[in-house]
Amino acid sequence: MSSTITTSSLGYPRIGRNREWKKLLEDFWSGKISEEQLRAGMSGLQLQHLKTQQQAGIELIPVGDFTFYDHVLDTAAMFGVVPPRYGYDGGEISLELYFAMARGSAGATACEMTKWFNTNYHYIVPEIGEQTPVLTANKPLAAYRFAKEQAGIEGKPVVLGLYTFLKLSKGFPAADLAAVAERFLPVYIQLLQELKQEGVAWVQIDEPAVVTGLGAEDITLLERIYETIASRVPGLKLLLQTYFEAAEPLEALLNLPVAGLGLDFVHDGGANLESIRQLAWPADKWLGAGIIDGRNIWRSDAAAKLELIRELRAFVPDGQLILQPSCSLLHVPVSVQGEDRLKSTVRNAIAFADEKLAELSLIAAAAADGQDRYAAELAENREALSLFRALPERGRGDVAEQVRRLQQLPDSRSLPFAERQKVQRDKWQLPLLPTTTIGSFPQTAEVRQARLKWRKGVWSQERYDAFVRKQIEDAIAFQEELGLDVLVHGEFERTDMVEFFGEKLAGYLFTKGGWVQSYGSRCVKPPVIYADVAFVEPMTVMESVYAQSLTRLPVKGMLTGPVTILNWSFVRDDLSREAVANQIALALRQEVEALEAAGIEMIQVDEPAIREGLPLKAEDHEHYLNWAVRAFRIATNPVKDTTQIHTHMCYSEFNDMIDSISAMDADVISIETSRSHGELIVSFEEQEYDKGIGLGVYDIHSPRVPDTREMTASIERALRVLDAGQFWINPDCGLKTRGWEETAAALRNMVEAAEQVRKAVGV
Incomplete structure (x- = not known):
């Protein structure tokens, strides 16, 4: 050369x-x-x-x-x-x-x-x-x-x-x-x-x-x-x-x-x-x-x-x-x-x-x-x-037509949050400071091996489905024994919170070895959006409905939001990211409707990556946040007033986007605060937030199990600036990467901390 x-x-x-x-x-x-x-x-x-x-x-x-x-x-x-x-x-x-x-x-x-x-x-x-x-x-x-x-x-x-x-x-x-x-x-x-x-x-x-x-x-x-x-x-x-x-x-x-x-x-x-x-x-x-x-x-x-x-x-x-x-x-x-x-x-x-x-x-x-x-x-x-x-799959006429109709879709829930909150409280009858988890439970070697056997054809679909059902049964019983108020099915059928949905949507492809580092030794294999994204058939209804059939307590349906699916994928570069996000939001909207029709009326649509997509220059923030918030609302706003929409965000600085988080209009949002030592709470001292919120009370990315006293202190600090009626108690992220023993110990301490604070405030 x-x-x-x-x-x-x-x-x-x-x-x-x-x-x-x-x-x-x-x-x-x-x-x-x-x-x-x-x-x-x-x-x-x-x-x-x-x-x-x-x-x-x-x-x-x-x-x-x-x-x-x-x-x-x-x-x-x-x-x-x-x-x-x-x-x-x-x-x-x-x-x-x-x-x-x-x-x-x-x-x-x-x-x-x-x-x-x-x-x-x-x-x-x-x-x-x-x-x-x-x-x-x-x-x-x-x-x-x-x-x-x-x-x-x-x-x-x-x-x-x-x-x-x-x-x-x-x-x-x-x-x-x-x-x-x-x-x-x-x-x-x-x-x-x-x-x-x-x-x-x-x-x-x-x-x-x-x-x-x-x-x-x-x-x-x-x-x-x-x-x-x-x-x-x-x-x-x-x-x-x-x-x-x-x-x-x-x-x-x-x-x-x-x-x-x-x-x-x-x-x-x-x-x-x-x-x-x-x-x-x-x-x-x-x-x-x-x-x-x-x-x-x-x-x-x-x-x-x-x-x-x-x-x-x-x-x-x-x-x-x-x-x-x-x-x-x-x-x-x-x-x-x-x-x-x-x-x-x-x-x-x-x-x-x-x-x-x-x-x-x-x-x-x-x-x-x-x-x-x-x-x-x-x-x-x-x-x-x-x-x-x-x-041809990169230029589907039916997807283009759906996107063209976007302007005709309502941009908000039928009732504002203050009114929804009243009807949801009447419907759910939850205690003060309700306890829940973010969604996933430990993905043990047994779970991973079962999935591998199914993918390789060693196990039939029927055998694998039976295995997943047994994991769900155990998870529901485990949560009931702990005393949690709102349950999850555990996500045992899911490899990754984005890959799982990508496998079920049109427009995606998947690699065998396309791993990248996320944090520490944690590697992820982002799916690839190479064509137009479209809904094919219900993706999460079967597991969610089965979990709800096992308990009288509410079980959350669990989805990943459109902006996170976008930001955690490798995305085609011939369309704007906004255009691709809208395609994903329209597909998820159909899944939300399917869950609600099947009787799942608490639905969590996670957006942990919404902050990381924020442009680095302040002058570009407003445009991004406007379309990101709109994508979330497209996916979540068709539900009844009594259906409670949750979302989750983790490991980012949110102080500069509290208004946009509120504009997403989720009924409950959970945000990580454990590693930042509660610094996000300062935001709520300076800015009003009127919706339900869970500030994660312990760090799931560390094997350390905090004691009840430490979690109680985190809750009490949050209650200095947040009304007890809007506060939820949860870990700061999903529990997929943890072991069952430490998960059980930490959640027991979390439930006990919630009980102690309830007693302290006179409930």
Whole structure:
């Protein structure tokens, strides 16, 4: 390849093609392997990832993006940012302490976990107090040495930028951001100085927080950070990397004393290119052009990318263009190899991480050396995309007609909430502070094995249905014995809260190995929306009706909401996300009607991902929230006034969208608050919320079982700002990933806490 274009990767999936990363972690946590075995296994996986990128022809290979849990947690540990409750007294962070911060321990709750910008990846939120930052270990340096010694690779260390690290942290007032940055600058400088002394050429400094909108104070802080680094570590080439949206104002970022700037040309809405057209690109600045979609799985249109590169080369000095994915490939599966169940027309239009690196190398080579040399490969790209786009299921007339009729559908329930609340109280006769769970119960090895036998044809449909019914029977009896007020059927028939529905709706396809990391060792296999989405037949009625037949207590029907199904899927890229959400909402509307017709009159439509789809720039929030709320209401508003609609949201910041949550018009919403230590409650001190609400009283993502006293304190704090008549008691999320023993212990404590608070308020 010509030297005028360089190829780079911003990060590679950690989990391995067969989720080896997940197995190593879980084997270690369960005591099956030692720390030494864990580290050896992780080193082998890390080396494999490096060699894969090297073999794909990538020239600037990232090092330091590999982690044992989360890269933000790595940064906090590297700088000694450990909350006081862990008893840390200095020195390098042990693996035991590292995992305690992520997962909790017997003596301390886990650190808060929330979404990484608007993705479904969760990071561990650093808690910055009065700690004096120290460089406990130079992780990027160790990763650079490992790549050089083990694979002969001169890697590009990846460092989470100081501005973004602090923006993602908690524990200090926003007004103190600049002062806190001054405390951390010395350790950042030390880290970079050690990299320079080692002979590192390029360092990738990830600063995605700059795309959320920069005010004058933010620009001043960024100037202070990077001018200080430039003066203290001269000669080290820094690539300040942005992604997920347009970097604005681009002129301010171009003025920073860094060698290069990485921009996303996929998810920027064309704004980055437009800014470059209007500005004079600095003669001394490299451009890292993110041209390959790092967040979705569709193959790139090579011709369109080559045209983009042609225009960029008109602005960027020769030899200073770096082609790369739009962000880390952490957000896509590893390889399409093995996806032999997909029809070739669809499979040929898909690119996972390995395929994205290959197409990046091809496009870069064609741009540098001439398209004639790669005519066959480029023709194959055109043909594959043309066949895929022409599939008849991608343009169904009946779905288009349903969407056209959307404007004729009512946009609200027949009665406002205040009036619905009265008739629902009369109908359900629930006690004060009713107790319930979010939906799922433990997916044991027995449940997973039964599902696998059914999928492989070893078990008949009748045998599998009987097995599921027995699980439901046990779950109903279990909940009645605990004393819960509103029950669930347990979701034993469901692999995943989105995949389950995708399998039953038209317009979806499913991969065998399309796994991505969600949090920690938790991996999900997002379904793929490749065509028009449509209702086929009832999806949840059979299990819900059977569960309700076993008890006199109400049993909630359980659905996943349209925006979460959208946000947790890989979505076709030829329609707007709003248009696809409306298709899903119309399909779910028919399911809601089927449940109600079958006698299920508490229906939970979960939207845990509604917040993560929020655009990163404030000026775009209103449009997104308007159509997201409308999609939820399309799905849920046809029911009777006495039918109670619940929803659930988890692990996101909701303070800035309470009004939109209320506008969804669900009768009851449950929101996670356990890891955030009740901070969301502050929102209700400042903003009125008039509907039913459950603030999760314990963290299901940690194996720790909180005692009754701890849960009682959480409830009592919430009741300082919420009326007892609107408050529900529940865990903060589904219990699918927990074991039965800890589930039983935690729910017993939760029910007892509710009883104690009822007595305390005189009920």
